[in-house]
Structures are given as structure tokens and as C-alpha cells.
Amino acid sequence: MLDYAEPVTKLIDEFKRLPGIGHKSAQRLAFHIMRVPEADVERFADALREVKRRIVFCSICNNLTDVDPCRFCASTSRDRSVICVVEEPFNLVAVEKTRSYNGLYHVLHGSLSPIRGMGPDDLRLANLLTRLKPENNEGIEVREIILATNPNTEGEATASYISRLLKPLGARVTRIAMGMPVGSDLEYVDEVTMDKALANRHEI
Amino acid sequence: MLLESLEVHKFRNLSGRAAWSAGLNIIYGDNGQGKTNWLEAIYVLSTTKSFRTQRPQEAVAFDEELAVVRGRVARSLDVHRDLQVTLQNNTKILSVNGKRETAARYLTQLHSVAFTADELETVRGAPEARRRFLDRGAVALHHSYIQTIANYNRVIKQKNRLLQDASENELNTDEVLAIIAPWNEQLITLSAEIHRTRTDYVNRLQETLERRLFGGEEVTIRYVSSLEGKGDLSDYETLIAERLRLRLEAEIAAGRALIGTHRDELEILFDKRDIRAFGSSGQQRSALIILDLAAISVYHSWHSEYPLFLIDDIDAELDGKRIAHLLKHLEGRTQTFVTTSKESLVKQYQAQASVYEIKNGTANESHVGSFDAGRV
Numbered sequence: 001m002l003d004y005a006e007p008v009t010k011l012i013d014e015f016k017r018l019p020g021i022g023h024k025s026a027q028r029l030a031f032h033i034m035r036v037p038e039a040d041v042e043r044f045a046d047a048l049r050e051v052k053r054r055i056v057f058c059s060i061c062n063n064l065t066d067v068d069p070c071r072f073c074a075s076t077s078r079d080r081s082v083i084c085v086v087e088e089p090f091n092l093v094a095v096e097k098t099r100s101y102n103g104l105y106h107v108l109h110g111s112l113s114p115i116r117g118m119g120p121d122d123l124r125l126a127n128l129l130t131r132l133k134p135e136n137n138e139g140i141e142v143r144e145i146i147l148a149t150n151p152n153t154e155g156e157a158t159a160s161y162i163s164r165l166l167k168p169l170g171a172r173v174t175r176i177a178m179g180m181p182v183g184s185d186l187e188y189v190d191e192v193t194m195d196k197a198l199a200n201r202h203e204i
Numbered sequence: 205m206l207l208e209s210l211e212v213h214k215f216r217n218l219s220g221r222a223a224w225s226a227g228l229n230i231i232y233g234d235n236g237q238g239k240t241n242w243l244e245a246i247y248v249l250s251t252t253k254s255f256r257t258q259r260p261q262e263a264v265a266f267d268e269e270l271a272v273v274r275g276r277v278a279r280s281l282d283v284h285r286d287l288q289v290t291l292q293n294n295t296k297i298l299s300v301n302g303k304r305e306t307a308a309r310y311l312t313q314l315h316s317v318a319f320t321a322d323e324l325e326t327v328r329g330a331p332e333a334r335r336r337f338l339d340r341g342a343v344a345l346h347h348s349y350i351q352t353i354a355n356y357n358r359v360i361k362q363k364n365r366l367l368q369d370a371s372e373n374e375l376n377t378d379e380v381l382a383i384i385a386p387w388n389e390q391l392i393t394l395s396a397e398i399h400r401t402r403t404d405y406v407n408r409l410q411e412t413l414e415r416r417l418f419g420g421e422e423v424t425i426r427y428v429s430s431l432e433g434k435g436d437l438s439d440y441e442t443l444i445a446e447r448l449r450l451r452l453e454a455e456i457a458a459g460r461a462l463i464g465t466h467r468d469e470l471e472i473l474f475d476k477r478d479i480r481a482f483g484s485s486g487q488q489r490s491a492l493i494i495l496d497l498a499a500i501s502v503y504h505s506w507h508s509e510y511p512l513f514l515i516d517d518i519d520a521e522l523d524g525k526r527i528a529h530l531l532k533h534l535e536g537r538t539q540t541f542v543t544t545s546k547e548s549l550v551k552q553y554q555a556q557a558s559v560y561e562i563k564n565g566t567a568n569e570s571h572v573g574s575f576d577a578g579r580v
Contacts, residue, residue, distance in 0.1 A: 112362075112383075112386065113362060114362050114363075114365035114366040114369060115361060115362055115365045119369075119383060120382075120383060152355075153355050153358045153359050153362065153390060154362070156386075156390055157359075157362070157386040157387055157389075157390065158386070159386075160385070160386035160389050160390070161383070161385075161386040164382075164385060164386070190306075190308055190348070191308065191346070191347050191348035192348045192351045194348075195348055
């Protein structure tokens with residue numbers, strides 16, 4: 001016998017499919033839904049449907065967008081000669097928040113990880129190679145590719161793989177620096193970060 | 205460092221408090237009363253790990269939600285700190301003076317070295333146990349080394365899967381090379397760092413090794429790289445890169461990583477013979493004690509303080525002569541905790557030790573059976 005009426009059980013099961021949601025959270029969310037006014041639930045359901053219907057991958061950079069090409073790739077004020085490669089769309093947002101980067105992006109939607117079944121063919125890489133040809137980039141030559149994958153073993157492997165792929169094509173490939181977080185005190189930095197920061201020190 | 209007192213709640217069969225003394229503490233009692241549990245609690249408090257299980261959460265008493273181990277540590281005459289480890293479900297909460305701390309900071313407060321029956325694997329088990337012994341000691345010196353090991357293990361795991369997949373999908377060598385190169389690149393850097401750290405640690409152990417602590421036989425150790433005899437080890441990066449290139453086909457055939465520091469070994473010789481194959485069980489115990497003492501000395505020369513030394517079931521592991529040598533050697537050095545079920549041992553050492561009798565998990569310093577209470 002089910003603990004709850006069938007529709008409730010179905011809803012709990014659906015919530016449980018979401019990442020990071022266990023049984024207890026799913027139950028809480030389901031009971032919340034049952035308490036709120038119907039109009040709120042309609043709005044929520046519409047938002048779910050709409051995001052699925054309207055959000056697509058940008059055909060140039062793979063960013064999630066409601067217009068193709070996305071607003072970065074379509075922009076006339078951005079520097080088309082630099083491409084910053086990130087793992088996920090939320091990594092792109094993190095770079096964009098700096099407001100100091102004015103180049104284009106490329107989103108891989110993952111990183112190399114054999115144990116999770118992610119190989120080079122599972123990364124959205126093919127269209128990065130296409131973009132390097134000036135005729136596919138409004139006549140502008142790409143002079144630098146910045147690899148901003150995560151600083152863990154999978155991110156490093158991904159960066160290394162891409163640089164091996166691109167270097168023979170003559171592109172300048174750079175890797176974002178690792179080191180001290182700005183605005184914090186030296187004493188709060190963990191030893192690994194401190195180690196990296198010392199190794200990557202520079203003349204002033 | 206000095207553990208002044210320890211309080212435990214719902215940790216295995218223990219609940220209660222014990223105040224310890226600076227020198228030798230003898231935890232005495234019949235089997236099954238909880239002697240080793242007290243030792244384990246001290247180990248958990250000082251390392252956040254257990255010497256019995258990979259998951260210290262298993263030590264939460266049956267039918268209980270959480271276990272707490274709390275201790276007061278004297279860092280100097282006037283500096284005392286309260287450390288606490290709370291074990292619950294899958295989490296471990298660490299705090300110092302009531303404030304939550306990260307593992308890295310917490311671990312700088314207290315450290316201990318444990319001699320237990322399981323640790324004998326270091327001298328008679330597979331090479332992995334000896335690599336763990338070295339890594340544990342090196343992490344106690346450079347905490348950031350723990351990340352190096354984690355990254356290395358991760359890279360090996362990824363590479364093994366890749367090699368497995370490659371043989372299943374019958375990829376040719378060039379195809380494998382293209383996808384494996386990014387992992388080998390990290391493997392080279394991490395292996396070099398591990399090789400450097402372990403070699404340095406073994407050199408430090410060598411310098412302090414009391415080779416003849418227990419008499420005539422001599423213990424010698426040497427770090428043996430799996431790349432030994434394959435080329436110039438002083439240029440490790442170049443050598444391992446070369447080996448990875450040469451052995452790629454073999455790795456594909458084997459379906460796992462064959463090159464790297466996960467194949468290295470710590471050679472332990474007792475009178476010039478391999479202790480693992482030729483050592484008697486008494487010699488193996490002697491050798492482990494000598495290694496543990498060296499680890500304690502290295503820790504001391506690095507941090508200028510001694511870790512705690514925990515010895516489980518001391519009379520089962522060592523004979524009377526060796527116990528006497530050992531306790532004499534430790535005098536004035538470590539705060540030492542030993543467990544025993546032998547009355548005779550308690551009688552022999554009670555003048556120089558504090559004795560705690562364990563009954564049903566509770567430590568009573570004042571009622572030490574028929575003996576006088578140990579000194580406080």
C-alpha cells in the first residue's frame with residue numbers, strides 16, 4: 001500500500017528525481033505544493049514548461065539561451081578574438097560577473113571523467129574548432145583561448161586535452177591562474193592554495 | 205602536547221570521563237570491557253580517524269544518533285584547548301573551544317601515533333600498508349600533502365577506467381594516447397611530488413631510527429621507487445614520462461596503470477633480511493615499534509612537540525624485555541597510553557604510571573582493583 005494518495009506519491013517521486021533532493025525534502029516540497037494557491041502552482045508549472053520550450057543551446061558557443069545565437073555571440077561590442085572556455089553555464093556567469101572580460105565564451109557542458117563515462121566526444125568541443133576559422137567568426141582571427149575549467153583533476157585534464165588539440169592549430173592557449181583569493185587574509189588561505197600562489201608568484 | 209582529560213558520550217560502549225597524566229597511562233581491565241575503545245576515542249580525538257574502521261561513524265553506540273568525544277589539551281602550561289569530535293550519520297563535526305573548525309586547522313591541535321595489531325600490516329602486509337605509513341607520517345608534517353595524495357588517487361582511478369574502456373572498445377594505441385595524455389601529464393607532476401615527499405620523509409626517519417633499540421639486530425629502511433634501475437631517478441619527471449611512453453601498450457593490455465608511485469615500496473630489513481618474508485612475529489613487532497618511534501621523533505623535530513603514543517594490548521604484542529626497553533625509551537618523551545589485561549604488568553609499572561581500570565566501559569582511576577591508585 002502507498003503511504004500517500006497516488007497523485008501525492010507521484011509528485012514526491014518526481015521531486016526525488018531532482019539532483020540533491022532526498023526523500024524527506026521531496027515530501028516537504030510536495031506538501032508545500034498542496035498548501036499553496038492553485039495560481040502559484042500554475043505559474044510554477046508554466047515556468048517549467050517554458051524553460052524547456054524556449055531555452056536552447058547557442059549554436060556557436062553552447063551557452064543556454066532563449067535566442068540563437070546568444071546575446072554574447074550576437075553582441076557587436078565584444079572582442080571576438082578571445083574565447084573563454086568554461087565547463088558549465090554557471091561558470092560563464094561567474095566570469096561575466098567580473099565585468100572585466102569582454103571576449104566570447106565556449107561552454108563544454110562537462111569535463112573529462114572516464115569514471116562518469118565522460119570522454120572527449122561527450123564534451124561540446126567540435127564547434128569550438130569551427131569557430132577558430134576566421135570565416136566562421138565574422139572574419140576575425142581568434143588570437144587567444146582562455147581555459148577556465150575547474151582547478152580539480154577533471155578540469156585540469158580537460159584543459160590539457162583542449163590545449164593539445166588547439167596548440168598545433170597555432171592558437172595561443174592560456175590557463176587561468178591559481179592562487180590567493182583577493183580580499184582575504186593570508187592566514188585564512190589553505191596550504192594547497194598558498195603553495196600554488198607561491199609557485200605562481202610574479203615580479204612587481 | 206598533553207591530553208589532560210577525555211570525555212565520551214555514546215562512543216561504542218563508553219560514556220564518561222577520565223583525567224590523564226603526562227607520562228605513562230595504563231588502561232587495564234578484562235577483555236570486552238572497553239579498553240581499546242578508550243584508546244580508539246583518543247585516536248579519534250587526535251586524528252579524526254579510527255584505527256579500526258574507515259568510517260569512524262561506526263563507533264556511534266547502537267541505537268544512538270550521535271557520539272561525542274571531547275578532550276582538554278594543554279598546548280603549553282597556560283594554554284588549554286577543548287577539542288571535540290561529534291560523529292553523526294555521515295558527518296563529523298570538529299570544534300576547538302566550542303567553535304567549529306576545518307579539518308586542516310583542527311588537526312594542528314593534537315596528533316597521535318598508534319601501535320595496534322592492525323598496524324602490524326605495515327611490516328608484514330602488502331606494500332600498500334607501508335606506503336600508507338609513509339603518507340600518514342608525511343601528512344603530519346605537511347598538511348597540504350593530503351591533497352596531493354587525493355588528487356593522485358583520483359587520477360589513477362580515472363586512468364584505470366580509461367584503460368579498461370580502451371581494451372573493451374579495442375582502441376588503437378594512437379587513439380588511447382590522445383585521451384590518456386592529459387591524465388599522464390598530471391600523473392607525472394603528482395608522482396614526482398609524492399616521490400620527493402616520501403624520499404625526504406624516509407631520509408628523516410633514517411636519521412632518527414633507533415636501529416638497535418631492542419638489542420643486537422639492526423633495522424634498516426629504504427624507499428624503493430618502482431622506477432629504480434630504469435634510469436636517472438634524480439630527473440624523476442623525465443624518467444617517468446619516458447616510462448609512461450614505453451609502457452603504454454603494456455598498460456592497455458593490463459587494463460590498469462602500471463607506472464607511478466602507487467607501485468613503490470618501503471623496504472624494511474631486519475639484520476639485512478626482508479622482515480616481511482623472514483622476520484619472526486616478534487621481530488616484526490620490534491621493527492614496527494622502531495618505525496613508530498622514528499615517526500614520533502621526526503614529528504618532534506619538525507613541530508618541537510611530541511605526539512601521543514597509543515599502544516593497544518601491549519603485552520600481547522611485545523615480550524617483557526621489549527616492553528621494558530620501550531617504556532624506558534619513552535620516559536620524558538611522549539604521553540603514552542597502553543592497554544593491557546595483565547595484572548602483573550600493572551603491578552610492575554604502577555609506581556611510574558597512572559592506572560585506570562575499565563569496567564563496562566567506565567574508567568575508574570581511584571579503584572584500581574587490589575592496587576593503589578595511580579598517581580594523578
